[in-house]
Structures are given as structure tokens and as C-alpha cells.
Amino acid sequence: MARLEFSSDCSSPWSDLAFHRIEQVAAAARAKRTWKPVLVGGVSNPASPSAHAQRVQPVPAKLRCHTEAHISRAAVLEEVAKHAGFEPQEFFARLAEQKLEDRLPPVREALKAAP
Numbered sequence: 001m002a003r004l005e006f007s008s009d010c011s012s013p014w015s016d017l018a019f020h021r022i023e024q025v026a027a028a029a030r031a032k033r034t035w036k037p038v039l040v041g042g043v044s045n046p047a048s049p050s051a052h053a054q055r056v057q058p059v060p061a062k063l064r065c066h067t068e069a070h071i072s073r074a075a076v077l078e079e080v081a082k083h084a085g086f087e088p089q090e091f092f093a094r095l096a097e098q099k100l101e102d103r104l105p106p107v108r109e110a111l112k113a114a115p
Contacts, residue, residue: 002031
């Protein structure tokens with residue numbers, strides 16, 4: 001059986017769009033879907049301080065793009081966790097674990113070194 005690995009960042013609007021189609025894609029490919037969460041912000045914030053600054057103090061015109069169903073809202077993320085088969089409390093607790101943060105520096109360095 002084919003395998004489809006779905007890497008996504010819970011706060012990414014692009015991941016949110018893909019999340020709604022991934023089940024159909026996996027079914028069409030007759031593939032077993034595997035979830036692989038990533039923390040793009042944890043990697044990109046130190047590498048791109050200006051992008052992080054835009055998120056801290058966003059441009060008002062860009063804020064209009066966000067809706068009530070945006071994946072960065074806790075209630076929406078809770079539904080995503082449930083849909084993916086995770087218990088929301090455990091999901092949020094694991095996101096907050098320090099060991100995730102501890103794994104990011106080597107990833108950042110590898111991305112900076114990449115051509």
C-alpha cells in the first residue's frame with residue numbers, strides 16, 4: 001500500500017487548506033495517510049525576524065484575510081485535533097512541551113545551511 005505523509009503546521013493557512021482535501025487525496029491514491037506536524041514558526045522566526053515582526057504587529061489590510069474559522073484559533077485547532085484522532089487536551093499539552101522547542105535549533109541550522 002502506498003503511503004502519504006502529510007506534514008502540516010497548525011497555524012499555516014496553506015496547511016489548513018490542504019487539511020480539508022488530504023483525506024480525498026489519500027483515498028484516491030489508495031494510500032495510508034500519516035500525520036507529521038511541523039512548527040514552521042519555530043524554525044522560521046529566528047531565521048526571518050521581519051516575518052515574525054509582521055505577525056506580532058500585523059498590517060491591518062492583511063488582518064482582513066483572517067476569518068472566524070482560521071486554524072490559529074484554539075477552538076478551530078481543537079476540532080482539527082479531534083478530526084485527526086487526537087484528544088485535544090493531550091494535543092495542546094504536547095504542543096507546549098519544551099522538548100519540541102529543544103528539537104528546533106538543529107532544524108533551523110540545517111535550513112540555514114541548505115542551498
